[in-house]
Amino acid sequence: MAVKHHSVARMRRRPRIPERVGRRRRHCLVAPRATGLDARDDATGHPVEAPGVLGSGQRRQRTATARLSANLGLLLLLPALLAPASGQGLEAFFEASGQVVRGTAPETRLYWRSHIDTSRARILQAANLAGGRRVATVLGSGLGMEIPLAELAGRFDRLVLVDLDGRSMLRSLDQVPRHLRSRVELKVMDVTSFAGALIESIDHAVDGSSSASEAFQRLGLILDELRAGDPAQLPPSDLVVSSLLLSEIPRYPFSYAAQAVETRFGAAIRTWDRSDEFFRGLVALAVEDHVRLLASLVEPEGVIYFSDTVARGLVRRPQGEAVQRSVEARAVPDFVRLGLAGSPAEVASAVDRLCRAEHSPAAESAAFERILSLYRDVGPEFFEPLLPVGRLRDRSAQLGLELRGSPESWWWLAYPCRIRAESGAFLVTNWILGLRN
Ligand SMILES: C[S@@+](CC[C@H](N)C(=O)[O-])C[C@H]1O[C@@H](n2cnc3c(N)ncnc32)[C@H](O)[C@@H]1O
Numbered sequence: 132m133a134v135k136h137h138s139v140a141r142m143r144r145r146p147r148i149p150e151r152v153g154r155r156r157r158h159c160l161v162a163p164r165a166t167g168l169d170a171r172d173d174a175t176g177h178p179v180e181a182p183g184v185l186g187s188g189q190r191r192q193r194t195a196t197a198r199l200s201a202n203l204g205l206l207l208l209l210p211a212l213l214a215p216a217s218g219q220g221l222e223a224f225f226e227a228s229g230q231v232v233r234g235t236a237p238e239t240r241l242y243w244r245s246h247i248d249t250s251r252a253r254i255l256q257a258a259n260l261a262g263g264r265r266v267a268t269v270l271g272s273g274l275g276m277e278i279p280l281a282e283l284a285g286r287f288d289r290l291v292l293v294d295l296d297g298r299s300m301l302r303s304l305d306q307v308p309r310h311l312r313s314r315v316e317l318k319v320m321d322v323t324s325f326a327g328a329l330i331e332s333i334d335h336a337v338d339g340s341s342s343a344s345e346a347f348q349r350l351g352l353i354l355d356e357l358r359a360g361d362p363a364q365l366p367p368s369d370l371v372v373s374s375l376l377l378s379e380i381p382r383y384p385f386s387y388a389a390q391a392v393e394t395r396f397g398a399a400i401r402t403w404d405r406s407d408e409f410f411r412g413l414v415a416l417a418v419e420d421h422v423r424l425l426a427s428l429v430e431p432e433g434v435i436y437f438s439d440t441v442a443r444g445l446v447r448r449p450q451g452e453a454v455q456r457s458v459e460a461r462a463v464p465d466f467v468r469l470g471l472a473g474s475p476a477e478v479a480s481a482v483d484r485l486c487r488a489e490h491s492p493a494a495e496s497a498a499f500e501r502i503l504s505l506y507r508d509v510g511p512e513f514f515e516p517l518l519p520v521g522r523l524r525d526r527s528a529q530l531g532l533e534l535r536g537s538p539e540s541w542w543w544l545a546y547p548c549r550i551r552a553e554s555g556a557f558l559v560t561n562w563i564l565g566l567r568n
Contacts, residue, residue: 221327222319224387225295229273233299239546241492242499243276246543246559250277253539254372254436257563258286260535262432263369266291270322270424271376275303278372284311291366293318295326322376323420324360329353329384337391343398350388351405354412359420362427369433375559377421378439378517381413418523426530431566434535438561440543444514445506446554455479458505465501469494486548499547503556514558532564 254277258267267287269278272294284290284307292300297319307315321327336349388409389400400406425435449455459478466472471490472481482502485495506513527533539561546555 221321221330222295222297224330225383226298228383229296229299233274233302239548242496242544242547244492245496245500246541247277249539249541250374250438250559250561251279251282253438253561253563254279254374255282257372257434257436257535258283258370260563260565261369261434263430265289266366266368267370267372268293268365268368268428269372269374270294271373271379272300272303274299275306277374278303280304280306280315281308281311283370283372284308284314287370288314289316289366290314291316291318291368293320293322293363293365295319295321318365320363322363322424323380323417324362324424325357325416325420326380326384329357330387333384333388333391337388337395340395343392343396343402346392346396346398347400347403347405350392350403350409354405354409357412357416359416359423362420362424365424365428367430367433368428369430371425371428371433371435373421373425373435373437373439375439377417377437377523378414378441380417380421381410385410385413414519415522418519419526422523422526422530422532425564426527426532426566429532429564429566433565435532435564436561437564438559439518440557441518441520441540441560442507442514442516442558443554444503444556444558445550446515447513449506449510449513454506454509457509458502461505461508462498462501466498469497471498482551495547496544499544499550499556500542503542503550503558507558515554517557520560527562527564531567533567535563535565538562 261267264287266289267283268291269275269280269283270293272278272280272292273296275292280290280292280303290307292303292315294300297317300317300319304312304315304317332353333350336353337346340346340349385400392398392400392403400409403409425437429435456475460475462478463472463475466478466481469490471484471494472478481498484490485498490498541559543557543559544555545557549555
């Protein structure tokens with residue numbers, strides 16, 4: 132197994148980790164109140180290991196920790212928030228972020244099972260469609276939570292993993308049997324044409340300013356000049372996997388800028404009237420850059436597995452009771468089937484009892500998924516779109532990519548026990564693509 136470091140940028144003063152802590156809100160999933168959550172204050176992360184079935188000891192632990200669940204994420208984040216990034220450079224910034232994610236509580240990971248299983252199965256479907264067996268490349272592979280690394284190493288001569296968080300990639304190798312590890316290549320590098328240079332420019336802008344408003348003004352100038360460059364240099368691949376990466380790409384430099392200004396001037400980036408525009412500019416750039424990369428990497432007979440978190444919720448709460456009643460009424464058959472409730476009146480209290488380890492994680496996950504789907508049906512506005520899906524589709528088509536089969540969607544219950552207080556789930560959508568003949 133070869134590990135290659137492609138150092139992108141060295142920085143004098145670095146913020147610590149991407150922004151991951153959500154603001155606390157008081158309201159109920161089924162009896163919600165209007166809140167208007169901030170657009171990007173939640174985490175998209177991944178666990179170290181796949182969740183398993185709870186044993187009795189673990190169930191006791193889960194019961195005890197259930198009460199703490201709302202605060203647990205924050206507690207786990209604190210050490211990483213307080214500690215400066217170890218090591219130097221861009222990789223240290225990404226590794227510190229991976230460290231936060233690796234600290235996710237085991238009971239939270241229990242709810243990730245169905246996302247992980249679905250994702251791994253879809254990646255193997257995509258691998259079956261690939262015309263060759265030489266190279267599989269996984270972009271943003273991180274901990275490889277939702278990637279079937281062992282199976283891919285078994286099927287392809289060469290498995291190239293790419294991420295700026297080298298430590299998480301090393302950890303992910305535990306999944307791969309020893310006799311297959313010689314096929315795996317780790318590349319610690321930027322998958323974009325712009326993130327490294329952008330972070331250097333952010334440093335330059337903030338270090339060279341004497342006030343927050345000057346720093347914001349200079350960040351605005353950077354935004355105006357942002358352009359996608361040549362795609363990152365990686366081997367032509369029979370299978371290209373990009374899973375839960377694209378929506379993250381803009382978050383890292385945005386969080387970096389936010390922390391740089393906060394550290395130097397004590398000013399929140401949200402006080403800048405162009406902060407939303409800055410973030411949207413980064414998203415647009417990331418989409419353009421990433422689609423170009425995917426199209427440039429895939430072999431003519433190859434296949435791209437692309438999936439991402441396209442929306443998250445609930446980020447807004449419905450006003451009044453009509454929506455709540457409608458959701459409760461429609462949830463009854465599923466809650467009865469799952470043994471959680473017997474009548475519409477019981478659905479609200481059944482929701483209150485979720486995350487107290489009274490039911491199996493599978494039943495609770497099914498209940499959360501049902502409720503989220505119902506809210507999405509009755510009020511898509513309760514969810515925040517995370518990617519400009521239309522733009523992504525159009526650019527892919529312009530660059531010669533077409534769908535192989537129908538897209539699929541599923542829920543990733545990232546932090547379901549927090550859903551009553553804040554957003555905690557993501558809608559994942561997957562497309563399998565190939566080059567048009
Ligand atoms: C949500 S995680 C992906 C999860 C991963 N697919 C898994 O199975 O565990 C996003 C990953 O993208 C990586 N990443 C984000 N921006 C990157 C960039 N510009 N270059 C390389 N890696 C990047 C992060 O380090 C992180 O590991």
